[in-house]
Amino acid sequence: MDMQALLSLVADGEFHSGKDLGDVLGVSRTAVWKHAQKLESLGLHLESVKGKGYRLPGGLELLSREKILAGVDASAKSLLSELDVLSTIDSTNQHAMQRIESQSSHGYVCLAEYQTAGRGRRGRTWVSPFGSNIYLSAVAEFEGGAAALEGLSLAVGVALVRALKSCGVEGVQLKWPNDLLWQGRKLAGILLEMSGDVAGPCQVVVGVGLNVTMPERSAEDIDQPWVDVASIVPDYSRNQLVAAMLTELLPLLDSFQQTGFAAYKDEWEAMHAYQNCDVLIQTIKMHEQGEAIGVTGVGALRVLVDGVEKQFSGGEVSLRSVPS
Numbered sequence: 001m002d003m004q005a006l007l008s009l010v011a012d013g014e015f016h017s018g019k020d021l022g023d024v025l026g027v028s029r030t031a032v033w034k035h036a037q038k039l040e041s042l043g044l045h046l047e048s049v050k051g052k053g054y055r056l057p058g059g060l061e062l063l064s065r066e067k068i069l070a071g072v073d074a075s076a077k078s079l080l081s082e083l084d085v086l087s088t089i090d091s092t093n094q095h096a097m098q099r100i101e102s103q104s105s106h107g108y109v110c111l112a113e114y115q116t117a118g119r120g121r122r123g124r125t126w127v128s129p130f131g132s133n134i135y136l137s138a139v140a141e142f143e144g145g146a147a148a149l150e151g152l153s154l155a156v157g158v159a160l161v162r163a164l165k166s167c168g169v170e171g172v173q174l175k176w177p178n179d180l181l182w183q184g185r186k187l188a189g190i191l192l193e194m195s196g197d198v199a200g201p202c203q204v205v206v207g208v209g210l211n212v213t214m215p216e217r218s219a220e221d222i223d224q225p226w227v228d229v230a231s232i233v234p235d236y237s238r239n240q241l242v243a244a245m246l247t248e249l250l251p252l253l254d255s256f257q258q259t260g261f262a263a264y265k266d267e268w269e270a271m272h273a274y275q276n277c278d279v280l281i282q283t284i285k286m287h288e289q290g291e292a293i294g295v296t297g298v299g300a301l302r303v304l305v306d307g308v309e310k311q312f313s314g315g316e317v318s319l320r321s322v323p324s
Contacts, residue, residue: 063242067243104141134208144199145199193205
């Protein structure tokens with residue numbers, strides 16, 4: 001018996017006796033108890049009450065491949081080559097990167113309930129509690145190497161805002177180059193990783209982490225203001241959110257080679273959290289302060305510094321707002 005099988009039975013939030021669980025799973029009540037203890041390692045507390053059995057307080061919406069596929073738009077679904085829904089993994093991006101080393105994977109998407117080594121931008125850890133948020137990676141193939149990818153992370157941000165809006169999550173803004181914010185707090189992050197020829201055929205893994213129902217105990221490890229979908233809208237479904245994300249993301253990845261970021265530039269600027277605001281630009285070697293005035297057609301940030309426009313690209317550049 002694996003923990004996923006037990007979770008699927010207690011995900012409804014109702015009490016289930018140890019005997020009933022053991023009968024369904026084909027194990028002893030002692031084995032059920034042992035697996036219930038193991039759930040604690042995933043941050044899940046399975047309540048046990050004598051005479052009633054076990055329950056997962058509040059229940060849990062597990063990711064369902066079938067429900068996700070049922071919610072994806074038909075035209076987007078035609079661009080999906082394979083969808084993997086995994087339980088526990090080191091990192092969805094790492095899993096996708098390992099896959100593209102051995103085979104062509106355009107249109108491949110993987111999700112995980114739990115990441116043991118989730119990664120964010122600039123080497124940061126992405127806090128990834130079990131069954132709470134969305135950890136998704138998608139693969140796309142491009143010709144032209146790194147040059148063909150300019151502005152891709154910003155365009156992905158636009159697609160994600162569209163998806164969230166279709167699910168009733170309004171007011172989401174974009175922070176250059178990889179974050180989604182709501183009222184100044186981080187809601188989601190994007191991580192792009194490339195494999196292949198930097199000047200020719202390459203494959204890109206687009207990783208997305210979206211906070212949906214972040215447990216407070218997990219949030220203690222987050223070093224910046226954050227927010228989750230549950231704090232913004234009362235009714236939500238992780239499976240519905242994933243379906244909406246794929247409906248927007250897959251067509252973007254399929255057409256970006258032809259359209260480039262220019263097709264998303266105006267929409268991105270309209271969602272820019274720091275548009276016409278004072279910002280601080282930092283790298284290892286320099287600090288600049290100025291007014292953010294938008295982005296270029298390839299996604300570079302435009303900043304007025306002492307009346308002179310300067311442009312900054314991604315990589316190790318950090319952007320912060322300057323309090324007024």
